[in-house]
Amino acid sequence: MITGAEAIVRCLENEGVEIIFGYPGATIAPLYDKLSKSNIRHILVRHEQHAGHEASGYARIKKKPGVCMTTSGPGATNLITALATAYMDSVPLVAITGQVSSELLGRDVFQEADITGAAEPFTKYSYLVKNAEDLPRIIKEAFHIASTGRPGPVLIDIPVNVQQQRFDFAFAGEVNLRGYKPTIKGHTGQIKRVCKAINNAERPVICVGGGIFAADGQGELQRFAEMLNIPVVSTMMGIGAVPTQHSLNMGMLGMHGKSIANQAITDSDLLIIVGARVSDRAVLLPANVGKNTKIVHIDIDPTEIGKNLSTLIPVVGDAKEILIQIMEAEPDRKSEDWTDLLKAKKDKLELDYAPRRSGINPKAFVNLLSKSLPDDHIYCADVGQNQIWSAANCEVRTGRFLTSGGMGTMGYSLPAAIGAKIADPEKTVVAVCGDGSFQMHMMELATICQHGVDVKIVVMKNNKLGLVKEIQKKSYKNNECAVDLTGSPDLVSIARAYGIPGQRIDSMDSADGAIAEMLSCKCAYLLECVVDENESSI
Amino acid sequence: MKHVLSALVNNSPGVTSRVSGLFRRRGYNIDSFIGSSTEDERFSRLTIVVRGDDIVIAQVMSQMEKLEDVIAIEDIKPEAMISKVLLFMKVKADVNDRVGIIVVANACNARVIEMSKDYLILEALETEERISEMIEIFKPYGIIELVKTGVVAMKR
Numbered sequence: 001m002i003t004g005a006e007a008i009v010r011c012l013e014n015e016g017v018e019i020i021f022g023y024p025g026a027t028i029a030p031l032y033d034k035l036s037k038s039n040i041r042h043i044l045v046r047h048e049q050h051a052g053h054e055a056s057g058y059a060r061i062k063k064k065p066g067v068c069m070t071t072s073g074p075g076a077t078n079l080i081t082a083l084a085t086a087y088m089d090s091v092p093l094v095a096i097t098g099q100v101s102s103e104l105l106g107r108d109v110f111q112e113a114d115i116t117g118a119a120e121p122f123t124k125y126s127y128l129v130k131n132a133e134d135l136p137r138i139i140k141e142a143f144h145i146a147s148t149g150r151p152g153p154v155l156i157d158i159p160v161n162v163q164q165q166r167f168d169f170a171f172a173g174e175v176n177l178r179g180y181k182p183t184i185k186g187h188t189g190q191i192k193r194v195c196k197a198i199n200n201a202e203r204p205v206i207c208v209g210g211g212i213f214a215a216d217g218q219g220e221l222q223r224f225a226e227m228l229n230i231p232v233v234s235t236m237m238g239i240g241a242v243p244t245q246h247s248l249n250m251g252m253l254g255m256h257g258k259s260i261a262n263q264a265i266t267d268s269d270l271l272i273i274v275g276a277r278v279s280d281r282a283v284l285l286p287a288n289v290g291k292n293t294k295i296v297h298i299d300i301d302p303t304e305i306g307k308n309l310s311t312l313i314p315v316v317g318d319a320k321e322i323l324i325q326i327m328e329a330e331p332d333r334k335s336e337d338w339t340d341l342l343k344a345k346k347d348k349l350e351l352d353y354a355p356r357r358s359g360i361n362p363k364a365f366v367n368l369l370s371k372s373l374p375d376d377h378i379y380c381a382d383v384g385q386n387q388i389w390s391a392a393n394c395e396v397r398t399g400r401f402l403t404s405g406g407m408g409t410m411g412y413s414l415p416a417a418i419g420a421k422i423a424d425p426e427k428t429v430v431a432v433c434g435d436g437s438f439q440m441h442m443m444e445l446a447t448i449c450q451h452g453v454d455v456k457i458v459v460m461k462n463n464k465l466g467l468v469k470e471i472q473k474k475s476y477k478n479n480e481c482a483v484d485l486t487g488s489p490d491l492v493s494i495a496r497a498y499g500i501p502g503q504r505i506d507s508m509d510s511a512d513g514a515i516a517e518m519l520s521c522k523c524a525y526l527l528e529c530v531v532d533e534n535e536s537s538i
Numbered sequence: 539m540k541h542v543l544s545a546l547v548n549n550s551p552g553v554t555s556r557v558s559g560l561f562r563r564r565g566y567n568i569d570s571f572i573g574s575s576t577e578d579e580r581f582s583r584l585t586i587v588v589r590g591d592d593i594v595i596a597q598v599m600s601q602m603e604k605l606e607d608v609i610a611i612e613d614i615k616p617e618a619m620i621s622k623v624l625l626f627m628k629v630k631a632d633v634n635d636r637v638g639i640i641v642v643a644n645a646c647n648a649r650v651i652e653m654s655k656d657y658l659i660l661e662a663l664e665t666e667e668r669i670s671e672m673i674e675i676f677k678p679y680g681i682i683e684l685v686k687t688g689v690v691a692m693k694r
Contacts, residue, residue, distance in 0.1 A: 106563060106564035106565040106566075114562075114563040117559055117562065117563050
């Protein structure tokens with residue numbers, strides 16, 4: 001006989017869990033007690049939301065579910081934004097929350113929150129465990145559901161008495177869920193139709209989204225694009241699926257994307273969407289696409305197909321598998337003019353990298369920064385103008401670009417960077433944020449120090465909530481309100497107070513030196529970059 | 539002990555979810571949950587069968603009443619209630635069994651609504667107890683599939 005808490009630890013070990021990001025409390029205390037005796041490393045965060053984001057950054061790099069753990073009530077509700085963020089970006093998480101004793105459920109006792117109910121719209125699945133004997137099965141199912149099909153967060157809410165309950169432990173058998181059988185292989189009939197459409201297309205474009213990373217199919221995508229000489233555009237979540245400097249990569253599409261990418265979609269006669277939701281930010285006027293464009297949509301989630309764009313050829317399954325299937329069917333495209341035309345246009349694009357009268361040029365800076373980083377660096381962009389500067393100008397070669405694409409959660413970059421660095425300590429990891437987003441995650445500087453996490457932090461400081469300011473300028477007659485960040489601290493001093501070195505630069509002249517110093521530092525580093533408040537995002 | 543609660547609620551999106559969410563959150567045991575439109579299109583009627591002692595039922599009633607969308611709720615006493623459950627049941631019925639099943643069905647006040655060479659589909663509108671008995675009676679013949687509503691009830 002062992003306790004529920006011991007059983008949870010055994011099951012987590014059995015799932016290969018090495019790291020848990022968490023924050024303790026009364027109702028999760030039995031589990032913490034047993035976890036401390038395990039080899040699983042616990043990373044104590046400074047806010048529960050960041051436990052979720054760190055697990056997300058970890059999952060995206062480690063390619064397996066990230067695990068986070070909090071107590072009941074406020075601990076659990078603080079996690080919700082992270083669950084929603086992971087849900088929108090299809091990141092596999094297993095979130096464990098403590099809960100009040102099961103006989104007290106529904107009585108509004110201290111630190112009780114109906115977290116399975118509250119998180120219902122933001123989780124792929126959730127469990128409220130009523131009996132410890134169910135734990136082995138539930139934990140196995142949770143990892144299975146989180147990591148297969150379209151990945152996503154799974155919540156396991158475990159009352160404190162269930163953690164203490166003693167029972168005869170046995171590992172669960174194979175997972176068999178009648179209502180959950182994701183399709184992996186593409187339908188062969190549909191593959192044939194795709195090949196025919198490719199063969200007949202004069203102006204095909206591939207639009208790649210985050211699904212390609214979930215399928216781990218970047219290599220196949222690049223091979224597919226090269227084999228058929230088809231230009232590639234990406235959503236924000238798809239950045240880096242094909243290296244940003246690849247000749248076929250036309251950049252990010254959408255509201256904040258490259259005009260050439262948007263133009264390519266508008267002019268195309270065949271759009272091959274791979275693992276993308278084509279949300280409002282990606283395709284501004286979905287009704288206009290498709291009039292003259294045939295759409296092939298490859299997605300593991302059949303509900304995404306036809307949701308935002310009417311699709312001619314849906315292919316449900318794993319993006320990597322389907323790309324392999326298509327290549328094996330040997331499509332044969334003859335026309336080359338289209339790709340050459342786009343390439344020529346791309347070469348003529350003028351980049352706005354000129355020095356500024358005040359502050360740095362953030363576009364030039366992120367470009368320079370990413371060029372200075374090793375090829376396989378991990379670049380975490382926050383939300384706001386900094387995200388758009390980064391998405392449009394940073395070079396992703398063999399590494400990854402991590403950002404909160406769907407939810408647009410401010411304060412994601414630093415915790416995601418921490419998770420990514422812990423997942424792969426060999427990689428250089430940078431978090432690029434604004435001064436608004438930095439102040440939503442700056443408590444995690446303590447997590448960095450406590451656990452010796454070497455992440456580089458770049459803060460674009462303009463003392464404004466720049467993106468909102470831009471919206472107010474454009475759509476609200478320049479009525480600037482609630483976007484002034486006066487009162488913010490000196491960020492370099494804040495970092496120093498944590499023992500993190502850093503410096504401030506206010507001109508591109510010092511950029512090279514500052515980046516070199518930051519990268520040569522063997523520990524975390526904060527670089528504050530002064531940006532003019534009127535700098536536009538595009 | 540089973541209680542039949544009859545609630546008049548606003549006919550607007552999300553009401554069913556709020557009521558069922560309340561039951562889940564508070565851990566009340568539902569036997570059945572039926573929602574339908576009423577003579578007044580502004581309102582819907584929820585008929586919910588809940589298990590619990592008097593204290594639990596009193597809690598359920600006040601929690602329900604607290605919901606902004608719930609206009610009135612009543613715990614209908616068995617003696618003051620007419621209630622029925624609708625059952626469809628597909629029963630194996632080859633040539634040898636067919637007549638026997640029809641005779642039993644008649645005795646149970648069930649109607650044959652479809653017949654094929656392998657099975658019959660029966661329909662019955664009866665009290666919950668009678669429906670449960672009927673299912674037991676037909677089990678030996680082989681029930682291929684059955685579907686039934688929850689309890690719908692009205693105060694006399």
